[in-house]
Amino acid sequence: MADATEQDKLFFAELEKMPRHFSALSYPEGKIAIDDEWRITTAGREKRVCRGAEALRKFLNKYCRLSLSVAESTVSGEKKRIYLSWKEEAGEGFSITVKLDSVEIMGDSPAGALYGAHRLQWMMGANGGPYLEPGEYRVQPSASVRISATPFRQGFDDAGDPLTYGDGYLDLMAHYGYNGLHFYINLFDYMERVPAAPELENREAAGRIDRLRLLAERAARYNVGIYLHINASKLSCNHPVFSRHSQLKGAQSWEEGFNVLCSGAPQTWSIYADTVNAIMDSVPTVQGVIAIIGGECLWHCYTRPYPRPEEGTNCPVCAGQSADKVVADFVNGIANRIWEVHPDSKFIVWPYSAHLWSESREQKEFIPLLNKRIGLMTCYDKDAWLEVDGIRSAIFDY
Numbered sequence: 001m002a003d004a005t006e007q008d009k010l011f012f013a014e015l016e017k018m019p020r021h022f023s024a025l026s027y028p029e030g031k032i033a034i035d036d037e038w039r040i041t042t043a044g045r046e047k048r049v050c051r052g053a054e055a056l057r058k059f060l061n062k063y064c065r066l067s068l069s070v071a072e073s074t075v076s077g078e079k080k081r082i083y084l085s086w087k088e089e090a091g092e093g094f095s096i097t098v099k100l101d102s103v104e105i106m107g108d109s110p111a112g113a114l115y116g117a118h119r120l121q122w123m124m125g126a127n128g129g130p131y132l133e134p135g136e137y138r139v140q141p142s143a144s145v146r147i148s149a150t151p152f153r154q155g156f157d158d159a160g161d162p163l164t165y166g167d168g169y170l171d172l173m174a175h176y177g178y179n180g181l182h183f184y185i186n187l188f189d190y191m192e193r194v195p196a197a198p199e200l201e202n203r204e205a206a207g208r209i210d211r212l213r214l215l216a217e218r219a220a221r222y223n224v225g226i227y228l229h230i231n232a233s234k235l236s237c238n239h240p241v242f243s244r245h246s247q248l249k250g251a252q253s254w255e256e257g258f259n260v261l262c263s264g265a266p267q268t269w270s271i272y273a274d275t276v277n278a279i280m281d282s283v284p285t286v287q288g289v290i291a292i293i294g295g296e297c298l299w300h301c302y303t304r305p306y307p308r309p310e311e312g313t314n315c316p317v318c319a320g321q322s323a324d325k326v327v328a329d330f331v332n333g334i335a336n337r338i339w340e341v342h343p344d345s346k347f348i349v350w351p352y353s354a355h356l357w358s359e360s361r362e363q364k365e366f367i368p369l370l371n372k373r374i375g376l377m378t379c380y381d382k383d384a385w386l387e388v389d390g391i392r393s394a395i396f397d398y
Helices: 006-016 047-064 110-126 167-175 205-220 240-244 266-282 323-341
Strands: 039-042 070-072 081-086 094-098 102-107 135-139 180-186 225-231 249-252 258-261 286-292 346-350 384-388 391-395
Touching (some): 047 070, 047 081, 047 110, 094 110, 102 110, 110 135, 110 167, 167 205, 205 225, 205 266, 225 266, 266 323, 286 323
Parallel strands (some): 039 070, 081 102, 180 225, 225 286, 286 346
Antiparallel strands (some): 094 135, 249 258
């Protein structure tokens, strides 16, 4: 768990500073005004809906100096009430109906009601105070997956670090409409049980999974799911797993004396997939996986072979084959094994720096080989040239 430095403390103190309250503007023409006679009610005790109602109460108190109560009620049509309810539908859209004496937020789901409560705050902020223009408003997210990452992480994520994953930050993620948290892990740190290769089991894995479960439960209150950004890099060439399972010894990578698990061995696919499945079994709100499979993170025999021969890798199993085909089989093999156990999970591939091994810079041969269910994440302008006024510059990243 990270300790707060003096710079950290100053930063978080700055975050906690209250912005100026909305000034006491004259009554805006054509708008209704929320005052202390109003109250906030919810159609039930669903955690995300209650979180939205509480966030709305705090907003009105902190920025508008209003003291509204929050209560549960199944009665519709009450006057001077902001009412949060929801349908049992898929999706995260919502409708806001503003009348002269009431406001109703109807989510397509509990998540929609939460986002509707946040949108109401944005509407009042844009109006300079607790004022709303009567009418009906319909909002539908343009993307179903909206992932962000914490800016406070150093190295691999620690789910127990309060500075990295405080409730205030999770609340801000929900306010800005994110529903996914990019969680950066080393798979070898989470291998609690590996029947196929017990030499890889990690004594601290159970504790890490427990901390991740607690974080996921908190994040779920804000409708933020966990996306595992999985890493598995090189191991010592003398690791017991290689002496007892020689078929798993893949390319020597990055430097002499280190090898990766062979990407051409189906047993490797199972080891990685089983680790993810075990995490998802213990942490049900994990939504899926993100994997950089180009030049880092989820290493394979073509990632960083040392040395890199003409065959593209020094792995005797994978050498001489199409790198695009080997890596696609590797990715598909892991994803398919995860879907066998968790069919609704997402698997997102990011071919960052895949130019190191792919037949083409744009991975034209690689992408069509992926399972159609796999999502593709990419970046723009990487490994390109920019020319301005006759001056050419290489764009290495982004």
